[in-house]
Amino acid sequence: MKHSAFLKVLAITLFFQLFLVVCTFSQDITVYGRVRDIFNRTMMGASVKLMGTTTEVFTDSMGDYQITVPLKGKLVFSKKGFLTQKMAIKGKSIIDVSLNLDLNKEPETANKSSVDKKMLEQNKEADIAQLLTTVPGVKVVHDGGEIKLLIRGMRSVYGNNYALIVLNGSPFYGSLNDLNRNDIESIEVLKDAASMTGWGSRGANGIVLISTKVRK
DSSP, rough: HHHHHHHHHHHHHHHHHHHHHHHHOOOOOOOOEEEEEETBBOTTTTTEETSSSOOOOOTTHHHHHHHEEEESSSSEEOOOOOOOOOEEEOOSBBBBEEOOOOTOGGGGGGEEEEEEEHHHHOOOOOHHHHHTTTTTOOOEEEEEEEEEEEEEEESSSSOOOOEEEEEETTTSSSSSSGGGGGEEEEEEEETTTTTTTTTTGGGGOOOOEEEEOOOO
């Protein structure tokens, strides 16, 4: 009887120990942090993903993020043109990273780039100018209160160097400030001559394709 009782107590003890271990490994925490580049500049639009899952968030206009993850695991930090970095969570609630440039790639010369759709949906507080700064090779210029975009650099000293804005398939000559940020469905940037076919000289400085959501 005593032997049977001992085994029963042992089994109960082992059960509770196993229960505590399972609870510990399944517990989630919220991790906060900031992503910068090697020049200590905050980085908007960087991806922060829990490795091996679809859980992903993007840094906001200040380079900050927050993500709910298990105590164990790894976070993967990435952005076009920069080297991917992995960081073990280890129960830490604050993880800041600095991403190094990927010198083996030249994203500025790519033919086509776009604002990441997940980031577009998540960062509701970011305006169109801030969203465009996340696209490699695009420079946002504030000209007399207007937002202008440089894609292929200053090609002409006297002429217009700004990119052509195409809104829902038609050239848009208004102000980007007038567009409703929440109506934007996608933003795509065309940089090479082949992609600009059909737009003639108007697209010589690059083209920014903006699509808005269909209102029901």
